Amino acid sequence: MPAHFQPVDLKKAYRLLNHGPTVLVSASHDGVDNVMAAAWACALDFDPPKVTVVLDKIAKTRQLVEGSGWMVLHVPNAGQLKLTHQVGTQSLADTPDKLTQAGVELFRVEGYPAPLVAGCSAWLMCRVINEPHNQSTYDLFIAEVVAAWADDRVFQDGHWTFETADPALRSLHYVAGGHFYAIGEALDVEQP
Numbered sequence: 425m426p427a428h429f430q431p432v433d434l435k436k437a438y439r440l441l442n443h444g445p446t447v448l449v450s451a452s453h454d455g456v457d458n459v460m461a462a463a464w465a466c467a468l469d470f471d472p473p474k475v476t477v478v479l480d481k482i483a484k485t486r487q488l489v490e491g492s493g494w495m496v497l498h499v500p501n502a503g504q505l506k507l508t509h510q511v512g513t514q515s516l517a518d519t520p521d522k523l524t525q526a527g528v529e530l531f532r533v534e535g536y537p538a539p540l541v542a543g544c545s546a547w548l549m550c551r552v553i554n555e556p557h558n559q560s561t562y563d564l565f566i567a568e569v570v571a572a573w574a575d576d577r578v579f580q581d582g583h584w585t586f587e588t589a590d591p592a593l594r595s596l597h598y599v600a601g602g603h604f605y606a607i608g609e610a611l612d613v614e615q616p
Contacts, residue, residue, distance in 0.1 A: 426542050428575045428576045430573060430575075430579075431571070431572070432546070432573055432574050433582065434472070434473050434569060434570075434571075435470065435471065435473075436572075436582035437548060437569045438467035438469075438470055439583065440467075440499055440574060440579070441467045441475060441548070442466075442467050443607060445595035445596060445597060445607070446461060446463050446508060447461070447463075447465045447477065447497045448460070448498040448500050448508065448511065448541055449462050449465075449479065449485055449498075450485070450495065450496045450538055450539050450540065451488035451489045451494060451496075452488060452492060452537060452538055452539050453487070453488040453491035456488060456516075457488075457523065457530055457539050459511045459528055459530075460479075460484075460511055460512060461500075461509070461512025461598070462477050462478065462512075464477065464478040465497055472569070473568065473569040473572075474567065475569060476564055477497060477567070478562070478564055478565075479563055480563050483515075484515060485516075486563075486565075489565065490552075492537055492538065493552045493554075494537045494551055494552065495538055495552065495565075496538045496548065496549050496550065497547075497548040497550060498541050498548075499546035499547075499574075499595050500544050501593045501606075502592050502594045502595075502606040503543065503593065504543055504596070505596060505604060506526075507526045507527055507543075508596055508604075509602055509604075510526035511526050511528065513602075528541055529541070533549070533571070533573075536570075544575070545574065545575045545578050545579065545595060547573045548569045548572045549569065550567035550569055552565060552566070553566045553567055575593060578593040578594075584607075586607050587610040591606065594606040594607045
């Protein structure tokens, strides 16, 4: 396991996505691993925790997700900017060594079938909830989060700590055309 890889209580798993980061999606089926970037992912429910993500029909990762019924949503960080852009703009169908070219290092957690990308700030292991209409019509996948982990340098006690962590660990937010933002400064509302 990577250093700083700590479990996250599933009751707090939604917090890993509720700030709207770009995610990486990984899956594995029939001996093929792949990773893609996705800008449209979000937390859907608390208990059990559920997420949604849009996976286009042309994506090889979607085929792997459909074949296995599993995926991992990852929160990549500013230190992974080039990796995130590269896996989001190259197809495994056209570039069979895209993961190697992008410098993706995969690892696995015993008991779970989908690979995880090393170096991310958070990981959500997800089992797909089969919704054929949503998947076919809208490319929308719904999944239950069955396990979650985060880098304890940037997520502690159920909360992000971006303001005190290394800026390289801040989450990425995609705009368009290779343009991203890293999450910014913390702003708190004074409580009465």
